[in-house]
Amino acid sequence: xxxxxxxxxxxxxxxxxxxxxxxxxxxxxxxxxxxxxxxxxxxxxxxxxxxxxxxxxxxxxxxxxxxxxxxxxxxxxxxxxxxxxxxxxxxxxxxxxxxxxxxxxxxxxxxxxxxxxxxxxxxxxxxxxxxxxxxxxxxxxxxxxxxxxxxxxxxxxxxxxxxxxxxxxxxxxxxxxxxxxxxxxxxxxxxxxxxxxxxxxxxxxxxxxxxxxxxxxxxxxxxxxxxxxxxxxxxxxxxxxxxxxxxxxxxxxxxxxxxxxxxxxxxx
Amino acid sequence: xxxxxxxxxxxxxxxxxxxxxxxxxxxxxxxxxxxxxxxxxxxxxxxxxxxxxxxxxxxxxxxxxxxxxxxxxxxxxxxxxxxxxxxxxxxxxxxxxxxxxxxxxxxxxxxxxxxxxxxxxxxxxxxxxxxxxxxxxxxxxxxxxxxxxxxxxxxxxxxxxxxxxxxxxxxxxxxxxxxxxxxxxxxxxxxxxxxxxxxxxxxxxxxxxxxxxxxxxxxxxxxxxxxxxxxxxxxxxxxxxxxxxxxxxxxxxxxxxxxxxxxxxxxxxxxxxxxx
Amino acid sequence: xxxxxxxxxxxxxxxxxxxxxxxxxxxxxxxxxxxxxxxxxxxxxxxxxxxxxxxxxxxxxxxxxxxxxxxxxxxxxxxxxxxxxxxxxxxxxxxxxxxxxxxxxxxxxxxxxxxxxxxxxxxxxxxxxxxxxxxxxxxxxxxxxxxxxxxxxxxxxxxxxxxxxxxxxxxxxxxxxxxxxxxxxxxxxxxxxxxxxxxxxxxxxxxxxxxxxxxxxxxxxxxxxxxxxxxxxxxxxxxxxxxxxxxxxxxxxxxxxxxxxxxxxxxx
Numbered sequence: 001x002x003x004x005x006x007x008x009x010x011x012x013x014x015x016x017x018x019x020x021x022x023x024x025x026x027x028x029x030x031x032x033x034x035x036x037x038x039x040x041x042x043x044x045x046x047x048x049x050x051x052x053x054x055x056x057x058x059x060x061x062x063x064x065x066x067x068x069x070x071x072x073x074x075x076x077x078x079x080x081x082x083x084x085x086x087x088x089x090x091x092x093x094x095x096x097x098x099x100x101x102x103x104x105x106x107x108x109x110x111x112x113x114x115x116x117x118x119x120x121x122x123x124x125x126x127x128x129x130x131x132x133x134x135x136x137x138x139x140x141x142x143x144x145x146x147x148x149x150x151x152x153x154x155x156x157x158x159x160x161x162x163x164x165x166x167x168x169x170x171x172x173x174x175x176x177x178x179x180x181x182x183x184x185x186x187x188x189x190x191x192x193x194x195x196x197x198x199x200x201x202x203x204x205x206x207x208x209x210x211x212x213x214x215x216x217x218x219x220x221x222x223x224x225x226x227x228x229x230x231x232x233x234x235x236x237x238x239x240x241x242x243x244x245x246x247x248x249x250x251x252x253x254x255x256x257x258x259x260x261x262x263x264x265x266x267x268x
Numbered sequence: 269x270x271x272x273x274x275x276x277x278x279x280x281x282x283x284x285x286x287x288x289x290x291x292x293x294x295x296x297x298x299x300x301x302x303x304x305x306x307x308x309x310x311x312x313x314x315x316x317x318x319x320x321x322x323x324x325x326x327x328x329x330x331x332x333x334x335x336x337x338x339x340x341x342x343x344x345x346x347x348x349x350x351x352x353x354x355x356x357x358x359x360x361x362x363x364x365x366x367x368x369x370x371x372x373x374x375x376x377x378x379x380x381x382x383x384x385x386x387x388x389x390x391x392x393x394x395x396x397x398x399x400x401x402x403x404x405x406x407x408x409x410x411x412x413x414x415x416x417x418x419x420x421x422x423x424x425x426x427x428x429x430x431x432x433x434x435x436x437x438x439x440x441x442x443x444x445x446x447x448x449x450x451x452x453x454x455x456x457x458x459x460x461x462x463x464x465x466x467x468x469x470x471x472x473x474x475x476x477x478x479x480x481x482x483x484x485x486x487x488x489x490x491x492x493x494x495x496x497x498x499x500x501x502x503x504x505x506x507x508x509x510x511x512x513x514x515x516x517x518x519x520x521x522x523x524x525x526x527x528x529x530x531x532x533x534x535x536x537x538x539x540x541x542x543x544x
Numbered sequence: 545x546x547x548x549x550x551x552x553x554x555x556x557x558x559x560x561x562x563x564x565x566x567x568x569x570x571x572x573x574x575x576x577x578x579x580x581x582x583x584x585x586x587x588x589x590x591x592x593x594x595x596x597x598x599x600x601x602x603x604x605x606x607x608x609x610x611x612x613x614x615x616x617x618x619x620x621x622x623x624x625x626x627x628x629x630x631x632x633x634x635x636x637x638x639x640x641x642x643x644x645x646x647x648x649x650x651x652x653x654x655x656x657x658x659x660x661x662x663x664x665x666x667x668x669x670x671x672x673x674x675x676x677x678x679x680x681x682x683x684x685x686x687x688x689x690x691x692x693x694x695x696x697x698x699x700x701x702x703x704x705x706x707x708x709x710x711x712x713x714x715x716x717x718x719x720x721x722x723x724x725x726x727x728x729x730x731x732x733x734x735x736x737x738x739x740x741x742x743x744x745x746x747x748x749x750x751x752x753x754x755x756x757x758x759x760x761x762x763x764x765x766x767x768x769x770x771x772x773x774x775x776x777x778x779x780x781x782x783x784x785x786x787x788x789x790x791x792x793x794x795x796x797x798x799x800x801x802x803x804x805x806x807x808x809x810x811x812x
Contacts, residue, residue, distance in 0.1 A: 048731035048732055048733060048734075049731050061442060063438060063441060063442060083446070087444045087445070087446060088444065090442065090443060090444035091444065094442070094443075095439075095442045097435050097438070097439060098435075099435045102434050102435035102436060103435045103436050103439045104436055104439075105436050105440070105454050105458070106436075106458070107457055107458060116440075116443055116445075117443050117444060120443060120444045120445065120449075121444060163439075166443070185587045185588055185758075186587060186758065186760075186799065186802045186803055187587065187798065187799070187802045189802065189805070190801075190802040190805065193805065212731070212732060213805075214732070215803070215804070215805035216805055218805065219805040252733055253732060253733060255736065256732040256733045256735060256736035257732070257761070258736075258739075258759070258761030258762055258764065258765045259761060259764060259765070260760045260761050260764050260788065260800055260803045260804055261764060261788065261789065262764040262765070262784050262785055262788050262789065263785075263789065265765065266765060
């Protein structure tokens with residue numbers, strides 16, 4: 001099959017360094033990272049703390065300004081976009097964070113929170129906005145009567161669904177998921193991941209999933225890039241990486257994954 | 269909004285304080301209107317009358333009816349103080365949000381200036397400034413505003429500093445909000461909480477400051493009725509037996525300050541309830 | 545049939561306050577055999593931490609035990625005075641907490657803290673205890689005990705801090721250790737190291753361990769037997785090889801399925 005690959009996100013030799021207030025200490029959070037994501041597929045960025053994966057995500061969304069390198073999303077050069085056009089571009093490039101409750105303005109009701117991107121970018125009247133919000137709520141399986149509630153009245157899983165609804169309300173093409181299920185209970189994690197998969201199929205979304213949880217990565221990612229201390233040390237198809245890792249760090253990372261079946265022993 | 273929902277907004281301090289303040293405001297219009305006595309006209313024949321039906325609070329040395337004066341005073345007191353606190357509060361919140369959000373050398377300088385102003389005891393500062401600038405009403409308002417700016421700056425700024433670390437700030441930007449919208453729509457509304465409570469407290473303080481200034485002979489002058497100056501004119505008579513000249517204005521002043529503090533408490537309770 | 549180091553029978557724990565009363569643990573039964581690791585597993589709010597705290601008598605204000613018994617080597621801990629219990633804590637029962645950096649006292653060096661524990665519980669000279677500090681630190685796998693002993697908790701990495709917490713827990717040579725989510729929040733590879741360490745120490749020191757966790761993987765790989773808790777009640781318990789391989793209760797099945805995220809794609 002010779003279908004032309006449509007590369008939706010392209011990162012080339014990204015570098016981001018943080019320096020302390022006094023300027024004396026420097027941390028190279030991201031060094032020379034390159035990656036590509038095809039349309040409709042999911043790239044997993046896996047790594048432990050300090051690996052730089054969250055920093056890469058923020059650079060791709062333009063929330064952090066990278067020092068050098070190329071970031072191209074849907075053909076646009078992120079580093080060259082002006083403030084105004086970048087803001088408008090966010091209709092197509094969205095991000096869901098790890099903290100379900102903290103990502104929402106505590107004073108806004110759910111319906112209002114989800115509607116915010118529409119208020120910013122779309123030219124719809126009140127009724128149309130309300131309908132669209134209700135539609136999204138239905139798609140993420142949030143009951144309609146939560147429309148007027150406040151974030152703290154919802155459970156963690158529900159809060160995260162709100163964040164997902166809000167991220168999808170303007171029909172974006174690319175969604176970055178930064179540890180979207182890390183702070184949720186295991187059974188809720190499953191629901192959210194299933195939801196994300198369903199939405200991806202329905203709307204042909206392209207995902208970049210960041211996680212330290214190997215189970216999550218294996219569950220929904222097509223390709224994986226393993227990060228360690230700011231660099232990508234191995235990349236490939238998910239099955240390849242999990243079944244035959246080449247890099248020793250990847251191997252030790254996979255070795256740390258504890259199977260739930262006691263018959264599969266992964267010990268020292 | 270159904271009555272049932274409205275019920276939730278009432279709590280004891282809020283109700284009591286609002287009623288008291290309401291009475292003060294209404295009283296300041298109605299009492300002078302219905303009283304036979306002119307609050308600013310001297311009436312030597314009535315001088316030094318003790319409290320009676322004719323003069324419920326007695327009269328002072330110029331024969332002016334204390335009851336009518338005590339209830340006329342809020343017109344000046346409350347209006348000057350509200351204006352001063354509102355202006356000071358508004359400026360303080362603005363500066364607080366700006367310096368909280370943008371860090372850098374300008375913020376630091378502004379904060380140090382705020383420190384300097386706050387280092388002076390409130391009353392002394394107010395008296396000095398009014399004393400220098402002159403006793404007219406606009407100066408009083410400006411001074412009241414000025415001395416209130418620092419506390420509002422601090423309250424708002426500390427809220428903003430905490431808020432800006434929260435994820436929803438980053439999320440708002442990720443949605444496409446400009447920094448301006450972020451501040452106006454998300455940060456400001458969330459940082460007003462303590463400031464709103466402070467309004468009540470500042471009002472109480474403001475009334476006290478105004479009275480204190482008048483008591484020391486600065487600011488509002490006789491014969492304009494003002495609680496502080498009324499207390500002043502009565503001090504020398506406490507020992508000679510005409511206690512009512514100072515006591516009544518004093519008690520009413522205390523009640524006024526108390527109601528503002530109670531108002532703050534009521535607002536605080538309301539906020540706590542909402543954030544649950 | 546090995547002796548039970550810890551035997552919890554029909555434990556009832558609840559909140560008693562003026563405004564409400566709530567049952568947190570309902571007739572909970574659980575046991576840890578000598579020399580074995582027993583997993584106490586459940587989601588948030590299942591009551592697993594509460595169970596641990598009831599054993600050592602560290603329940604928060606307003607919460608108390610109403611019934612049942614906690615037999616530690618034949619003696620009912622619930623019947624003891626607080627004074628007697630505090631003697632047992634630290635000396636006969638070691639505790640490893642979640643969040644190592646907050647479990648340690650921030651204002652004293654590692655050395656000071658461990659020495660404090662030693663001098664509180666044992667009759668030991670200060671020279672001896674200094675030596676003991678260094679030896680226990682190497683026992684928990686710290687390469688440079690001298691340097692670490694002089695450090696303050698905030699100067700240590702997560703993994704290092706947790707090793708120190710483990711050292712504190714075993715320095716008085718208790719026979720029983722309660723580990724409450726000892727690896728939550730740590731990086732994956734560090735998690736594995738810490739769990740391997742705990743397992744090694746269990747073998748070499750003959751410890752009985754109550755491992756409290758929400759992670760079924762940890763239970764599957766390191767525990768001999770398991771108790772599954774849900775909303776304060778025991779759902780299922782038994783040997784890991786049977787409960788996790790062929791669970792009888794639907795909740796247990798659900799929990800296992802949710803944890804097997806990697807099987808997600810197959811299911812959808």
